Structure formats: structure tokens, C-alpha cells
Amino acid sequence: MNIPDFNSLPELPDPGRYQLNKNVHNITRYQTIAADMQHPGNSPRLYVHVDMNAFYAQVEQLCYNLYGMPVVVGGWRKPDGTVKGIVATSSYEARAWGVKTGMSALEAYKLCPHVIFKQVDYEKYRAFSKRIKDVLDSFSPDVEAYSMDEYFLDITWKLEESYEQLVEFAWEMKEAIYEETSLRCSVGISTSKTYSKLASDLEKPDGLTVLTEEEEIKEKIWPLPVDEVWGIGSRRYAKIKGRGITTIGEAIARGYPLFQKLFGKYFGKMLWETVAGKDRAIVSDDSEYIPERVSYGHTFSTWTDDPWKVAGEFAKATKQVCYRLRGYGKKSDKYFGNVRFQGQEKEGFSFTFRAPGLTNLDGYVLRNCLQKALPMLFYCKDQGKKFRAIMLGTTKLNMTTQAELFFQENPKVKRMYQAMDYLNNRFGLDTIDHGIAQFDVKGNTHFKERSI
Template sequence: MPHKKPHPYQPEKDVHRITLYNTIYPEHQHRSKKERLYLHFDFACFYAQVEQLRRNMYGLPLIVGGWRKESGQVKGIVATASYEARKFGIKTGMSAFEAYQLCPHVCMLQVDYDTYTGISQQVHFIFKEFAPVVERYSMDEYFMEIDFLRGRSRKEIDGFAQRLQKRIYQATHLVGSVGIARSKTYAKLSSSLNKPKGRTLILTDEEERSEIWPLDVEEVWGVGRRRHEHILAEGYKTIGDVAERGNEKTFIRLFGANFGKMLFQTITGKDQGRVMEEISEDYQPKEGVSYGHTFSEGSTDVDRIKGEYAIAVQHICYRLRAYGIRANSFSGMFGFNEPDKPGVGFRFVTPAHTNIDDYVYQALMNKVGPAIKKACEHGIEIRNIMLGTHKIDKTNQLNVFFQDDEDKAARVKAMDEIKNRFGQKYITKASTLHRVKGNTHFLERNC
């Protein structure tokens, strides 16, 4: 019988796409520089909108991600909130208890990933009816290359966007906003200007100056809290400040030669980002991979918290193997249920570069296990964890003083083949079965 080709790895399956790139890196750029046209579609309060539709809860303040215990205590985290709930100041990421305090009559529902994923896939197929190159950036956001509309009248371009919105509404009865611009970054920014179902076209320099430049620079992807602080310290508050007075050298000084240059181009709308329908076979992450998870409730169960870290290691090592890379330096943290108590950060190394779970987990527990035990013994509840690679090796050169155990490597390879064929949930290590109990895990993401 002919040898069957192994099933391919799926390193980006179930990865929230916003975490694939903090900005548009060189490997996500078109090589040729020319004027392009991008469309970005963004569903309005996607989870909440779906629930309002399926349960006929229109007009009610609604959050997805919260629930009440039998005692009546409100638990959970707000995954999304309807516009009716947002009027009370409720925001994504806050605790359900905070939401309840702001609006005592708020309706609370749990995340239903299967339903949301099914609708997201349906919409992806609809997008393919309109353009050949489509990127499902996340469950509720999509990019589309529409270079074929360059040179057309504004009315024609707007009509195209309107037909897309209408087609999606006819199929799903859900609404979303559209942004069209000459850069991928500005298309994403423009879709947020007329929510929940507006259309914003940024086609000229003047429109960029009037519509995009007044936005705060922290609205741009890649500008997190710390980077924003550095940019503010240089006197740049808005995108326009950077576009008018900023220079590439300043960003290189602040953030390094490669990232600084890319971030400056992103903020000023000069990026040549590709609409990435699929991750190319030769793609390798520049800064490694990471995993973060926020529990539904705080926990002092040492075994369950260790189990959550075992899951993190499993996800990270699978993706390292999928990319054909290894690491020997890792970092992470765990945070507490009390928001005013600072989390515990850590860093550790493995005996050599590896992508085998056992080596990483053992080194991790040697480093962080005592700290977890100490916190739990003192009754301090742990609420979230983070783990990621600190340095990666793409060379695959043999380690001089340490070699992966052949039996372990063979077992991992066999497990990967099962995961690649049937999915991650069909085979797992026993250590990953100890999970922190809870009803919602909407922040459980690889990144």
C-alpha cells in the first residue's frame, strides 16, 4: 500500500486572529508597493446580537458571559454587551458583578461558541461570493481585498458595501458596519466610525485627515498600554500627530528597527498589509507563541491550576511543532482574583531548545509550582494565567549537551497525527484534565 501523507498541522485553528500579529509585520506585507483598496466588516456586539435574535430579547440590556450562582451571587466576565447594556456603562472585559451593579436588571447569558462559530463560517462563505481573497480575522470581523473596485465611483464602491451588508442580513438577520480604505489598518479603523450598521469610505487624503487623524493613537492595533505611554511621552496623542509631526526614526528608537518602522507605517496608513486568507506554509511567528486564560472564578485548588498550566504547555508546544520551531526560554504570569493585587511574573529555561511538552511542563513547575502552592495555602485565589515563549530557535540545529528522548518524541508525533486528523479534544494528557471549574471561558485563547 502507498504511504499515506500525514495530516497537516493546524497551528492557527481556534486562535483569535487579532493575536496573530500585534501590527502588520513584514511577512504580512505585499512585496510590491501600489495603491490598494481594503474592506473591513465588523459585526455589532456579535454574541449579544445573536442572543437577542435567537431569544427575541431586542431592546433589553444583555450581557454574554455572566450568570448567578444558586446563592444569587453574580459571577463571570462580560464577553460582550448589547448596546442597551452599554448605555449603562457596561463594557467588554469587566466582571459580571460590576455590570450588575451598573444595571441590576441586566440579562445574563452564557457563551454558546458552537452557534457563534456556525454563523461565522456561514458569513465567511457569503464573503467569498463577493471577492476571491477574504480573511476571517476573528469570529466577527472580516477583511476583503477589493482592488477590483479601484478607479470606480464612490457610489459604486458604496453600493458594493451596501449589497454585502444586505446579503449578510438576509442570511443571518444580523447587522455590521463596513469600513473601506487604502490601507488595512485604516479600513479597520473606519469600520468603527459608524456602528452598528453604517458604511465609512476613506478614499482620499482629505478623508484620512478629517476622519482618521483625529482618532487617539491607541486605537491602532499594536499600540498597547505601554507602547501608548511611550508614544504619549513623545507628544503624540492622535494619529494625526504622528502623521504630521512624527518620524520613523523616533519609533525605531522607541521600539526597535523592525517593529518601530512597521508601527510607524501602520499608524500613518502606509502599511501594505495582505489579506491573509490562509497562513502560508512557510510562515513562522516572529516573537513566538503564547496562551492566556481567565477563569470564571478564582481558585485555590493547586492541582486544577497546575492542570490549566498543563493545557497552556500543550497548546504552545503543539504550535511550536507545527511551525517547526523550538524554544528554551519561557515567561508567564498568574493573576489574583483581587484586582488591586499585582500578579506574579516569572521566567524559566528548559535544558535545551525543545518543543516537547514534558520538558517544558517540568521546568515550568519547578519554577512556578512553589509560588502557586504558597498562594493557595494562604487562601489567595488565582484568577488567570499566561504563558509564552521568550526566545525561539528556528534553526533546528542539534543540541550539543541534551537530546529529546526518542520515545517521548515518537509519542508526541503520534498524538499530533490524531489531533491533526480529528481535532485537539480527541486526545490529551491526563494532567490537562484538571481544570478550574466554571461556566464561561471566553478569554481562553492562544495567541
């Protein structure tokens, strides 16, 4: 077979629109503690947070008429009846039996033997999410789709309205969403983006909470654990708790100097202001967002002890990561990977590697990834280890287009990937694939679109 000279071919068409959310977990992003995400000045503002309660499960209950039944999204049953998968979310009926996000589907089944399992169907959820966003756009000119099931609205222009008027506004919004989608949501209205999110969580499901007066905020928000605030994860909470602070009210009373001491002069003060509800975050259209890192992970439906099958999974991961890099118009030369072993301990190994230079082309990345990973995979196999999951990602994106001095991507290879992107964007992301990806780990996943 003769390989065509890509430089002699006619100019390729534009690759088209990249499907940057395909096969990607939509994890909410924290973007309040940053100078460029704040309104200038300290003028009062008013925000709405809309939370689509148990969104995936609600959609599945609607589509399959499973109302009133315990539904878990993220699991399935093998032909022999064995339960597999991880709980991505669950309906409130399942939660009443103790089912929680992140537990295994088998644990969920043991708690609730009559639970109904549905695999994650992101394309369906995105379609509903877009319809919800279209509804909210009619209620405010400033709407942010924070994730597929959470939205912020800036309604500062309603600052002078009464409590009753704000409640009426929120009910109209809730009913408009229900009329369009038959889905219920909880709504919170408050004086900061952070507090509106906390307010929407106070009454679930199908709740409505308006907190605009200082005394109401002190009564409802201040007693909440401080780690419910964005940006305070387990490590930061441990530091704060070590100083005798467990609630939002206690943190406010201690003031920002302690936070500066713990987390730095700038970040510490901004974090405290967020806890205190003093942030003036921008409600922004997220369509142009470019992440600081790009990664892809996959948990196999069952374990494997074949290093070449894991290599095939890394080929799939490389394809996804590099495709997204090209979609964002960014490159990287520093990457990381990890492999998790089968077992309750969730042991494994991690590694880093470098491409020959800044690149977003699969071949340069995959070659160096496998050179690093395969020897460790074969060594671990000899030690009796079995493999259950992989992850691949960038450690940092290059935000410039400046050419490198010692490395240049092969222009023929670049044209080849441009042609691949054109075909995959037009006919589906699996139209053209790496040959080694055929050695992947076969089986279902909790994602419907990745199942075979």
C-alpha cells in the same frame, strides 16, 4: 500493566488536522509594519474593512431570539443566583447601560440588573465566521480573516470607480452577509488598510463609510486620537503624547523624523507611514500563519488555595501549548508561567524555566514547569494567598528542525504523543489527558466548551 514497545508497533497513521484554534482566544494580530507585509512600490490601493458589530452578542441574540435585549457574553449565574465571569463582549443594548468589555459580570449586573448572560461558545462563532468569509470570497479574490469578526478585502481594481459605485458595492456586501447569516456589520472603504479599519469604526452599528478623497480623510480621520491606530499601545502613545501629539493629524504634520527618534529608524518611519495612511499592506490568507509565541491562560471560576489543583491547571496548559507546538511543527526550550492571586489588586508571581532541550512533548515541559512552580505555590499558600488564574507560554519558537547535540527526545515518547494526537484529533481534544489534570480547579468558565 505492561507498557507496549512503541517501536515494535506498526507505523502510526498521520495525526490528522490539528485544531489549533480550539480553546484559544482569537486576538487580532497587527501585521502592517513589516517589510514582507507590504506591497512593493507606492501605487495607490483600495481596501475594505468589515467589522461584525458586537459579533458574539449578535450571534447569541440570533440563536436565542434575544433581539432588543441587553446581552453579555462571558458571564453566567451560579445555582444560587450569584453572578460570575468576565464580559467578553456585550450587545449595544447592554452598552447603553454602561456595560464594557473586560469588566466583571457582577459589575455588568449592577449596571443592568435585567442583563442576560451567555457563555462564550467559540465553536458556534467560528461556524458563523466561516459563512461570512465564504460570502466575502465572492466579492474579492483577496480576503483576509483578520479575526473571527473582522475581515479585510483588497479592491484596488475598483480604484477608478465613483463614490456612488463604491457605496453600492459595500451595500451589496452588507446585504449578502445579512441574507446568509442574519447578522449586521459596519463597512469602511479607504486608501490604506489602516484607514479602512478606522473608517468602519466611524458609524456603528450597521454603518458604511467610504473615504477615498484627501479632503474627506482630513476631515474624518485626522482628528481621531493617534492611539486608535494599530501598533500604538499605551506605552507608545505616552511617548508620542509627551511630544505634544494627540491626534493623527498632529502626527502627520510633525513628520516621520520624530517617530524615528522615538521608535528607531526603520520601525519609526513605518509606524508614521501607517498613521499617515501610507501603508500598502498585503491582504493575506492567514491559514498558514505561525505565531512567534504560543501561550494559554485560564481564570478559575472561583479561587483555590490548593497548590495541587493549580498544578493540574498547569498540566492542562502544558497540554494545550505543546499540542499547538506540534501542530505548528515547532519546538521551544524556553517557557514562562505566571499565577494570579485572588483579589482586586491582581497580584501574583511569574517565573521562567527551561526544558532539557528543544521539545514540544508535554512530559519534558510539565516536569520542569512544576519543579519551578510548586515550591512557590506552597510558599504562597503558607502566606495566606489564594489562587485565581494561571498562564503558560513559550518565550520563543524554534523555527528549524536541526537536531540538538546534547538532547534528543525519546523516540518512544514521541510515538506515544503521535498516537495521542491521532486519537484527540479524531475523537476530541479531551479523549486522552494527563492524569494530574484531574486535580484541576472545578467549575464553570465564561467559555461554554470548558464548562463542566
